[in-house]
Amino acid sequence: MLSAQSREIVTATLPVVREHVVAIATRFYGRMLGENPELLNVFNRGNQASGEQRKALAGSVVAYAAHLVGQGQEIPLDAVISRIAHKHVSLGITPEQYTIVGRYLMGAVKEVLGEAVTPEVAAAWDEVYWLFAVKLIAIETRMYQDLHADPGRIYAPWVVTGRVEEAEDAVSLLLAPESGPVPHHLAGQYVTVALEMADGVRQGRQYTVSRAAGHEALRITVRRVRGTDGTPDGEVSTLLTTTTKVGDQVWVTPPVGDIALAEGAGPVVLASAGIGVTPMMAMLEHLAERSPDRPVAFVHADRSPARHALAQEAQRLGGRLESFTSTLFYEQDAPEGARAGLVDPDAVPAYPDADFYLCGPLPFMRDVRTSLLRRGVDTGRIRFEVFGSDLWTSGADRLPVPEQAAS
Numbered sequence: 463m464l465s466a467q468s469r470e471i472v473t474a475t476l477p478v479v480r481e482h483v484v485a486i487a488t489r490f491y492g493r494m495l496g497e498n499p500e501l502l503n504v505f506n507r508g509n510q511a512s513g514e515q516r517k518a519l520a521g522s523v524v525a526y527a528a529h530l531v532g533q534g535q536e537i538p539l540d541a542v543i544s545r546i547a548h549k550h551v552s553l554g555i556t557p558e559q560y561t562i563v564g565r566y567l568m569g570a571v572k573e574v575l576g577e578a579v580t581p582e583v584a585a586a587w588d589e590v591y592w593l594f595a596v597k598l599i600a601i602e603t604r605m606y607q608d609l610h611a612d613p614g615r616i617y618a619p620w621v622v623t624g625r626v627e628e629a630e631d632a633v634s635l636l637l638a639p640e641s642g643p644v645p646h647h648l649a650g651q652y653v654t655v656a657l658e659m660a661d662g663v664r665q666g667r668q669y670t671v672s673r674a675a676g677h678e679a680l681r682i683t684v685r686r687v688r689g690t691d692g693t694p695d696g697e698v699s700t701l702l703t704t705t706t707k708v709g710d711q712v713w714v715t716p717p718v719g720d721i722a723l724a725e726g727a728g729p730v731v732l733a734s735a736g737i738g739v740t741p742m743m744a745m746l747e748h749l750a751e752r753s754p755d756r757p758v759a760f761v762h763a764d765r766s767p768a769r770h771a772l773a774q775e776a777q778r779l780g781g782r783l784e785s786f787t788s789t790l791f792y793e794q795d796a797p798e799g800a801r802a803g804l805v806d807p808d809a810v811p812a813y814p815d816a817d818f819y820l821c822g823p824l825p826f827m828r829d830v831r832t833s834l835l836r837r838g839v840d841t842g843r844i845r846f847e848v849f850g851s852d853l854w855t856s857g858a859d860r861l862p863v864p865e866q867a868a869s
């Protein structure tokens with residue numbers, strides 16, 4: 463809980479801090495990465511280049527402050543904190559780094575807001591930052607313990623043992639640790655895969671494991687991100703889909719992720735678009751192996767059948783389930799049996815007792831979720847994975863329309 467004095471100060475200064483959050487975030491990253499170049503290996507520089515994504519860390523502190531003083535939107539705070547912690551653990555964020563981030567964040571607040579930041583104001587915001595930090599550090603420490611992982615050495619050398627061209631611009635890579643067993647993962651979880659870029663900087667990106675646990679290698683399925691309207695091609699996905707070959711070494715972190723298939727007996731509804739199909743594939747295989755009696759509805763939207771990765775495998779796995787329906791939407795070249803055009807959100811069955819998993823571009827997930835809620839599905843039954851930095855500052859449960867998502 464925030465102290466009474468800090469509460470008053472934070473309430474009074476919240477509007478001005480919120481108004482300047484982009485400037486604060488820009489100053490914060492500029493200085494911190496400039497003076498601590500080792501952190502260039504930790505942060506995603508694709509995210510840095512896009513303003514909205516850059517806002518995630520500072521913006522979340524502002525949203526947390528609003529929550530502490532009772533001015534927040536009704537955000538599902540535990541879910542949000544869990545999501546951040548999983549992402550941090552996947553990147554090996556250490557408790558010591560919180561001190562660095564806190565220092566530069568407060569430095570940026572002072573630089574941007576100038577004299578308005580009296581020592582009392584600085585102390586109040588420092589308290590907000592550390593309340594948030596302590597919560598995250600506690601969860602992350604527990605997760606590292608459970609994983610038997612040292613956050614400072616989270617990456618291990620793995621080797622590419624297989625490569626399959628799955629669809630237009632989509633490649634599966636089979637990955638196995640150079641030493642030791644393949645770690646267990648829950649269906650829906652992801653790993654971070656890091657490669658060294660041409661300029662020597664290491665860049666890691668998250669990739670969902672696209673099949674169930676129990677294989678001799680983890681499989682990821684990567685969609686090549688192509689630049690549009692002058693933006694560059696995605697750095698890591700381009701290398702993984704065009705250059706990486708069997709026998710290559712890559713750096714991988716243990717599987718984590720809080721949007722994993724929950725065990726249960728009721729129906730499961732999987733709704734995906736584009737490369738958002740990857741968690742659904744792991745869930746389908748898990749269900750086929752462990753709970754073939756659970757009814758499953760699979761709804762998938764893609765630009766065309768040629769771009770639909772793992773399409774045949776989904777049908778094969780569905781065939782092993784006692785009750786399986788598949789509804790496919792293609793914007794182009796829809797074959798017989800599939801539907802033409804964009805997804806109709808009302809085609810996603812709204813079984814009241816089902817668990818729902820959504821993954822795809824944010825507008826897709828927002829439309830499906832809105833439709834499910836309208837048809838009476840309980841909000842707590844719907845889980846979604848965002849293939850980017852979740853723009854939760856505008857309300858994680860509201861699914862705002864953002865720039866970046868799976869495509």
Ligand SMILES: Cc1cc2nc3c(=O)[nH]c(=O)nc-3n(C[C@H](O)[C@H](O)[C@H](O)COP(=O)(O)OP(=O)(O)OC[C@H]3O[C@@H](n4cnc5c(N)ncnc54)[C@H](O)[C@@H]3O)c2cc1C
Binds near residue numbers: 684
């Ligand atoms: C939990 C999770 C699971 C995921 N699972 C999968 C998965 O299973 N399969 C999959 O394919 N992906 C998945 N992703 C997405 C993946 O992590 C990467 O984000 C994706 O591959 C793009 O990375 P990249 O390095 O190729 O692109 P980046 O280099 O990071 O670029 C990202 C975007 O930023 C733009 N950009 C870069 N620099 C600039 C600039 N200077 N100006 C303007 N724009 C710029 C690029 O054009 C691109 O559109 C997942 C993400 C998360 C968070």
Ligand code: HEM
Binds near residue numbers: 549560
């Ligand atoms: C209280 C402190 C912190 C808060 C509130 C915070 C918040 C966030 C949020 C909201 C995200 C986006 C999560 C998502 O994908 O939805 C994120 C991602 C990330 N955070 Fe933190 N964070 C904190 C501390 C740190 C620290 C100490 C580091 C390490 C230097 C760090 C490094 C990262 C990185 C590397 C990402 C991934 C996105 C990217 O690379 O741009 N964070 N954090």
